Amino acid sequence: MRAFASDNYAGAHPEVLAAVAEANRDHVVSYGDDPWTARATELLKVQFGATAQPWLVFNGTAANVLALGALTRSWECVITPESSHLHVDEAAAPERMAGVKLLTVPTPDGKLTPGQLGPLLARQGDEHAPQVKMVSIANATELGTVYSIAETRALADAAHAHGLLLHVDGSRLANAAVAAGASLAEVSVEAGADVASIGFTKNGALGVEAVVFFAESGPASPQGFAWMRKQHAQLSSKMRFMAAQVVALLQDGLWARSAAHANAMAALLAAEVAGLDGVEVTRPVQANAVFARLDRAAADAVRARFPFYTWDETTGEVRWMCSWDTTEEDVRAFTGALRDALASEPALPSEARAR
Numbered sequence: 306m307r308a309f310a311s312d313n314y315a316g317a318h319p320e321v322l323a324a325v326a327e328a329n330r331d332h333v334v335s336y337g338d339d340p341w342t343a344r345a346t347e348l349l350k351v352q353f354g355a356t357a358q359p360w361l362v363f364n365g366t367a368a369n370v371l372a373l374g375a376l377t378r379s380w381e382c383v384i385t386p387e388s389s390h391l392h393v394d395e396a397a398a399p400e401r402m403a404g405v406k407l408l409t410v411p412t413p414d415g416k417l418t419p420g421q422l423g424p425l426l427a428r429q430g431d432e433h434a435p436q437v438k439m440v441s442i443a444n445a446t447e448l449g450t451v452y453s454i455a456e457t458r459a460l461a462d463a464a465h466a467h468g469l470l471l472h473v474d475g476s477r478l479a480n481a482a483v484a485a486g487a488s489l490a491e492v493s494v495e496a497g498a499d500v501a502s503i504g505f506t507k508n509g510a511l512g513v514e515a516v517v518f519f520a521e522s523g524p525a526s527p528q529g530f531a532w533m534r535k536q537h538a539q540l541s542s543k544m545r546f547m548a549a550q551v552v553a554l555l556q557d558g559l560w561a562r563s564a565a566h567a568n569a570m571a572a573l574l575a576a577e578v579a580g581l582d583g584v585e586v587t588r589p590v591q592a593n594a595v596f597a598r599l600d601r602a603a604a605d606a607v608r609a610r611f612p613f614y615t616w617d618e619t620t621g622e623v624r625w626m627c628s629w630d631t632t633e634e635d636v637r638a639f640t641g642a643l644r645d646a647l648a649s650e651p652a653l654p655s656e657a658r659a660r
Contacts, residue, residue: 307635308612309574312477312593315628317550318509318563324553325511328545337361337544345548348555349503349517352489358518359503360530361547362539365476366395368502368514371537372472373439374403375518375527376500381438382406383472384425388415388447390474402537406435414588415446416456419463426467440464443474444481444492449571449594449624451484454496461497470525471497476504476514479564480592489560493517499525505554509563509629513547563629567593570627570636577640583647587622595625603646611639 308314333339342361349359362368369391373383383399385391387409391399399405410421417440428434440460444452452460461471473493475481478501482492493501503515520526527533534540541547554560575590578597588596601621607613616624627636 306612307631307638309625309627309631309639310612310614312507312567312626312628314612314626315507315509315630317511318553318559318629320559321510321550321553324549325546328549333545335542335544336540337548339545339548341545341548341552345551345555348552349515352555353494353501353517353519354490356519356521357494358521358527358530360516360534361541361544361551362514362516362534363512363541363547365390365474365502365504365506365514366398367537367539368504368516369395369441369472369474370398370403371530371533371539372500372502372516372518373399373405373441375516375530375533376470376472376525377403377405377438379404380436382408382435383439383441384408384410384417384422384437384469385441386410386412386415386417386443386446388412389441389443390447390476391441391443393447405438408435408437414450415443415448416450416452417442417460418456419459422463422467422469429467437467437469439470439472441472441474443476445477445484445592445594449588449590449592449596451481451591452492454485454487454491457492457496457498461499465497470499473498473501475501477507477564477592478503479508479560480568483561483564483568484592494519505551505560507628508554508560508567510550510554513550515551564593567627567629567631570631570633571595571625573633574625574627574636574640577636578643581640581644581647584643593627595627596622597625598622599643600647603643603649606646606649607639607642610642 464471500518571593578584585598616622
């Protein structure tokens with residue numbers, strides 16, 4: 306099966322698997338007191354700066370929940386786009402596990418702007434109202450768009466001016482950094498973020514993410530995070546196998562090569578489908594996602610061979626994701642299947658396809 310449903314469908318990169326096998330050679334101390342975790346921590350500090358405090362966890366939801374929970378109190382809340390993964394796809398985990406309320410903002414392109422913060426801050430200091438403490442954005446966003454460094458910096462400056470913190474959900478931060486021609490630090494800590502969830506699984510890992518706090522002291526520094534991670538069942542006894550994946554991705558730039566390839570395949574896919582009668586690319590292709598509309602019967606016909614998801618059931622908009630292992634042959638075979646399916650369907654006006 307070759308899928309365009311999610312970059313989670315892809316397997317682990319061979320270099321990651323080799324690193325895990327290498328970590329399996331001998332006995333080492335458990336719970337992170339091992340050479341592999343020490344090396345992963347060192348490499349994360351190389352990426353994000355000497356004051357960075359990285360913590361490895363099993364998955365992205367945990368990374369997001371722990372990042373928010375560590376820096377908020379029970380009466381505080383977080384501003385996030387209405388389309389954010391935090392709000393749409395984490396089964397209320399921020400509310401249930403972090404105990405933090407989400408304030409959502411409609412964003413046509415998935416990106417918050419500084420001007421959208423003000424109206425949600427009118428009741429700061431009012432004891433009857435939840436108090437805004439953080440702003441959370443995803444880069445790349447759930448709609449495939451990428452914040453420029455300047456956009457992130459402007460949002461961080463606006464948040465900090467109001468005494469707020471900025472969290473970056475970086476499940477696809479590698480794709481965003483490559484798209485911006487920047488380092489991981491430049492699109493996060495150097496752009497003003499206070500904490501980030503760093504995704505590795507979508508970028509070729511077997512299953513590991515990191516929470517990275519960027520300050521050693523002050524309101525953006527976590528207190529008691531080691532115990533918080535343990536309480537949330539995110540402390541691995543055999544941490545070396547998680548850390549080995551991070552080492553493989555960071556030590557020689559595999560993270561950037563994998564992300565660059567996924568982005569390039571999305572650009573190729575967008576270019577290939579642009580020539581198909583009956584396909585409308587609906588959003589800018591900036592990272593490794595392509596959004597489009599097409600006849601639903603044709604979409605369902607192609608799905609049997611190349612799985613992908615319908616993003617918006619009301620409009621029929623679909624999402625196609627490319628991965629570190631998507632090939633040009635995959636893209637062209639998929640495009641060919643779309644062409645064949647569309648040719649077998651009667652042409653419909655765009656309004657009818659939307660319904």
